[in-house]
Each structure stands twice: as C-alpha cells, then as structure tokens.
Amino acid sequence: MHFLGQLIEEKCSQNLWQPVKASRNGPTFSHLLFADDLVFFAKADYINCSAIRDVLNDFCNLSGQTMSEAKSKVYILPNVDRDTRESLCDILGFASTPKLGKYLGIPIKQPETSPKDYNFILDRVKQKLAGWKENMLSLASQSVFIQASSATIPAYVMKRTQLPRRILEGID
Known part of the structure; x- marks a missing residue:
C-alpha cells in the first residue's frame, strides 16, 4: 500500500491527478487507504480518471495483485451530467453508484441519507434485549444490562455522525 501511495503522489506532483479539498482553506487529499480498502478522491474529469486508471494498472502490473471490478464502484457527484459520468466510468x-453505501456497517453520510438508513441500530438493540431471559436476572441486573446494551451498540456510529432524533428516541 505504501508503494501505491507513492504512485499516487507522483501523479499528483506531475499535476495529472488533482486532489480535492474538504474546505476552501483545508489541506488537499487524493486517497485513503484502509487495510485492503481504497478510496480515491479527484476532480471528475478525463485527465484525473486517466491518471487513476494508470496508477491502478501500474500497481497491479508491478505488484501482481488484482482488483475486483465487481466490488469497485465510482461515486460521482450529482452535478456532473450523465454523459460525462458514463464516459468517466x-x-x-x-x-457508477448513486450512493456511497456503508463502510464497516455504517452508512456513509450523504445529503440524501435518511433516518431509516440507521434503523439497523434499533434492530440490533431490540435483538440484544430479546435474547435475554428477564426472569433469570434481578431488577438491578436488568437495569444494568439494558443500559449497557443500549449504550454500546450506537456508540461506534455516534463517533462519526449525529444520529437522527427518531433513532435516539427509539433507543430510549
């Protein structure tokens, strides 16, 4: 993965891959690497897409690794017209994919993310509570179990996004 990062940095330094900025004065970024998952960021144009394709081809040829095209998707912002989107793909x-989907079981935040995308949290809490026998525990044990179960399940998701009010009320 370090080698792949170097290939990307070379393309960026040659101005063949234009990284993106999260904010007007923020730093630029071109990629994120998570173990064997990769996320590339670039302006949606032909030069950038050709640079990304070249980097991937060079990496695969030199490393002997292959990509799963079935698992790989391109997310292009909706403001890019359909013909350009198809050409870039x-x-x-x-x-192309219209939604970013989930990563590690958590929906990746998008403007059109709805509260129902977080229903899996309510389902997990309900499953956890349905699986225990209340008659086997004292009232104090039941209270501790409910608090522990209902707090730990959404905690991971809450580290990266604010949960909709309906989901929080459902957990309560």
Missing part, C-alpha cells in the same frame, strides 16, 4: 472501468 468507462475510462475507470468501474460501474
């Missing part, structure tokens, strides 16, 4: 060799 053809260059990259990956299918």
Whole structure:
C-alpha cells in the first residue's frame, strides 16, 4: 500500500491527478487507504480518471495483485451530467453508484441519507434485549444490562455522525 501511495503522489506532483479539498482553506487529499480498502478522491474529469486508471494498472502490473471490478464502484457527484459520468466510468472501468453505501456497517453520510438508513441500530438493540431471559436476572441486573446494551451498540456510529432524533428516541 505504501508503494501505491507513492504512485499516487507522483501523479499528483506531475499535476495529472488533482486532489480535492474538504474546505476552501483545508489541506488537499487524493486517497485513503484502509487495510485492503481504497478510496480515491479527484476532480471528475478525463485527465484525473486517466491518471487513476494508470496508477491502478501500474500497481497491479508491478505488484501482481488484482482488483475486483465487481466490488469497485465510482461515486460521482450529482452535478456532473450523465454523459460525462458514463464516459468517466468507462475510462475507470468501474460501474457508477448513486450512493456511497456503508463502510464497516455504517452508512456513509450523504445529503440524501435518511433516518431509516440507521434503523439497523434499533434492530440490533431490540435483538440484544430479546435474547435475554428477564426472569433469570434481578431488577438491578436488568437495569444494568439494558443500559449497557443500549449504550454500546450506537456508540461506534455516534463517533462519526449525529444520529437522527427518531433513532435516539427509539433507543430510549
């Protein structure tokens, strides 16, 4: 993965891959690497997509590794017209996706994310509570169990996003 990062940095320094900024004065970033998961960021144009394709081809040829095109997706912002989106996907060799989906079981925040995308948290809490026998525990034990179960399940998600009020009320 370090080698892949170097290939990306070379393309960026040659101005063939234009990284993105999270804010007007913020730093630029071109990629995130998580173990064997990769996320690339670039302006949606032909030069950037060709640079990404070149980096991926070079990496695969030199490392002997392959990519799963079935698992790889391209998310292009909705303000890019449909014809351009299709052309860019053809260059990259990956299918376009209208939503970013989930990572590690958590929906990746998007403007159109709805509260129902977080229903899995309520389902997990309900499953946890349904699986125990209340008659086997004292009242104090039941209280501790309910608090521990209902607090730990949403905690991971709450580290990266604010949960909708309806989900929080459902947990309560």
